[in-house]
Amino acid sequence: MKQVNIGILGLGTVGSAVAEVLRKNAPAIAEKTGIKIAVKKVCDIKRKKTAFSFTADPGDIIKDHDISIMVEAIGGVNPAKRLVLAALAEGKHVVTSNKELIALHMDEILSAAAKNGVSVLFEGSVGGGIPILAALRDNLSANRISEVYGIVNGTTNYILSKMAEEGKEFSEVLKEAQKKGFAEANPKLDIEGYDASYKAAILASVAFGAKVKWNDVYREGIEKVTSEDILYAGEIGYAVKLLAVAKMVDQALEVRVHPALVPINHPLANVAENFNAVYVKGFPVGELMFYGPGAGGNPTASAVISDIIQVASSKSKIQNSKLRNLKIKGIGEIKSRYYIRLQAPDRYGVLAGISKAFADKKVSIAAVTQKETVGDTSTIVILLHEVAEQNLKAALAVIGRLPVVRRVGNVIRIL
C-alpha cells in the first residue's frame, strides 16, 4: 500500500466534492488500487466546514513537504495560475479541472511541470466525468487522430434539446433553465460558446499535441438559433447541436465552436439534456464516441481523483508530450456545408436573384425549400454544398442587399 498526501486548493463545487468523495471512499479506493489518498490540508479564502485540516493560506499546502499532489480547484486564471506554478516549482504534481487556466496557459504550465520533473493532469477540464483526455493521450495512443468533435457544454445542449422537444424559443427556454439551475444567472460564458471554446482548445491540444490557445478557436454561440431553425432542420433529418470541432486537414488545424446541423442518426444527435459526448475519428481505430456527465461536483471529482491515482501509481512522471506549433486555419479557409434560412417577398424573381448571387461566388446550392408565408413574406431554407466560408460570406453580403431578400435569418454549418 502506497500513501499519497494531497492538498486541495479551493472548496467550491469541485473541491468540496473531491474532499467528500475521498472522506467516504478513500479506503475502498485504496483496497482497489493500492493507493491510499490522504487529504492533508484543504484551503479556501473563506473558512468552510470540512472533515480535513483547514487553512486559508495556499502557502500551507504549496510549502508542505509532506504533500506531493496539489489539487487546484479554485477556477479562473488568477490566482490559480500563480499558485499552480508555485506548486510545480516546489516539486508538487498538480491535478486540476480548471478549463480556463488550461485553455489559456497549457503550454506554459506543461513546460513548468517538465522543468520540475512533475506531472500535471487535467482530465476534468473537458467533459466532466468522461475520461476523454486519457483516452486521447494513453488508450488511443496507437492512432493518428484526424478529428475530434462533440458536445462539450451541458447548458447549451440542455437549451437546444428543450427547444427541440417543446418547440419553444431560446429566450424562454433559457429562463426556465436558469430557474432549474441548468444555466447560470449570467449565462454568457455558456450560450455564447466561450466555455466550449476553452474545451475545444484543450481537446485540440491533447488530440494533436499542438499549441492551441483559447483565442485560436473560432467561436459562435447558440443565441441566434430559433425554434424555426430547429423545426426545419428536423424536417430534413438533422438535429441542431453546439459543437466543438478540432480537425486536422492537410497538416493544418481547424478549431471551432458553433451550432451545427447533425444528422439525426449520428450518435451525437441523440445526446439529450445536459449530457456531453465527444466523437473521435482516427486510424486505425475508426470512429468512437465517449458520452457522459459533462459537469457537476461528483463527475468532476471522478476525473480529479482518477488523475490523482494515475499520478500516484506512476513510478515515472506522466509524459505530457511537447506541444508542436501547427498552422491553425482562419475561419475563412474552412470548408463546410451550410443551412441558410432567409425571408423574401412572396413573388417571382426571388430564387433567380439568390441563385445568381450564389453562382457568382461559386457557391453551389444543394436544395431549396419554400417554407411558410406570413403576409407577403416567405421563409426560404437553402442547403449548400461544401464551400469555403469566405466564398459564402461574399455571396451572403450580396444576397443581404438584394431587393428580393428581406432578411438573412440564420446561417448554420452542417456536420
Place this chain on the structure above:
Amino acid sequence: MKQVNIGILGLGTVGSAVAEVLRKNAPAIAEKTGIKIAVKKVCDIKRKKTAFSFTADPGDIIKDHDISIMVEAIGGVNPAKRLVLAALAEGKHVVTSNKELIALHMDEILSAAAKNGVSVLFEGSVGGGIPILAALRDNLSANRISEVYGIVNGTTNYILSKMAEEGKEFSEVLKEAQKKGFAEANPKLDIEGYDASYKAAILASVAFGAKVKWNDVYREGIEKVTSEDILYAGEIGYAVKLLAVAKMVDQALEVRVHPALVPINHPLANVAENFNAVYVKGFPVGELMFYGPGAGGNPTASAVISDIIQVASSKSKIQNSKLRNLKIKGIGEIKSRYYIRLQAPDRYGVLAGISKAFADKKVSIAAVTQKETVGDTSTIVILLHEVAEQNLKAALAVIGRLPVVRRVGNVIRIL
C-alpha cells in the same frame, strides 16, 4: 526514444492488421509517444507474406531474449494458452485480444504474469477498438462501479437493427448478413450469445476485480426474437438489443447475456449496425457510455498497439489487481421487468386465467395489450413489474398448460 521489440504470434485478421499498422505508422507512433515499436518476428503455422522476419516456430519468439512483448493473435484456447504461459514464464509481457482465452483463464494468466513480474493486457478482447477496459481499470479508478452493460456483439446488433428497420424475420436477415460478411458461416457463437458471454465475463472481472468465468454467465441468444416482438416493443417505446450485463447487487454479482427491451431514449437503443457500446454506472461519476467499432482488424489493432505502448512506457509492471471471489447470483434469483408475448384463443376468460396464474405466483402485471387476431388466435402482449426469475418461471409453467393459452411466444427482459 525507447525501443521495444515485439513478436507477433498468429497472422490472422488481428495479427496481420497489427503488423501492417506498425509497418506504416511505427515512426509516427514513436514521434508521438517516445516508444519505437520494432516487430522483430512474426509467426504463423502457415508461411505468409510479410514485411517482417517470419518463423513457423512460436519458440523463436518465446525464447528470443531481445523480444520483451509477445502479441498473441492466434485466438481460441489451444495452443494460445500454452504459448502465453510459456512467454510469461520467459519474462515476456503479453498483449492479446483473445476473448475466449481471457474469459476462460484470466485468473490463471494474471497469476502467472504476477509471478513472473510482467504484465498482461487485453483491451481488444472486449469492444474491439473501444478503450473500455482501460477506462474501468485506470481512468475511472476513483469510482465504485455498480453496473456495466452494453452491446458487445456486432453481428447480433446488426441483425436486430436490420430486423427493426426492415421488418424482416431473423432467419432472412441472418442470411443477408452472412452474404455481406457481417455474420459467420457458422453463426452459432454470435447469435446464441457465446461471444457476448465471453465479453460479459471479462467486463465483470475487470469492473469488479472479481473471478468471473465464462460459464458463470447466464446466456440467451437472439434466435427466438421475432419481427413481431420488435414491432410490439417499438410501439411501447423500446428497442430490442442483445445485452451483456454485469451488475453488483448486495455484494453479489449478476452476470448475464440476453435480449432486452431498451427504452428508445436510452443511448444504447440508438447503437446501430454492427457497432458496440458499453454503458457504465458508478459513484461518483454517474453514467457514461463508450461507443465504437466492436471488431475488425484495424480497430482491434488500435487496442493491441495502444496496449503495447502502455506496457512499454510503464517503468513498473501494470498492476492487474488480484481477483476476488464474489458470490455470483443464479439466474433464478435475478429480478427484472419482463415483456411476454403469447397466443390465446379469441374468447372470454383468457385474461382471467392468465391473471390468476400470475397472481398465484406473486407476479404483478403492469400492462396488457391485445394485438392482432388471426383466425381465432389473438396475440397478447403482457408487461410485468419487477419479479424474480424463479417466480416468473413458475407462473409461466402454469400458464403454458392453461387451456386458454395456445403458446407462450417469447419472454424478454426489460432494461
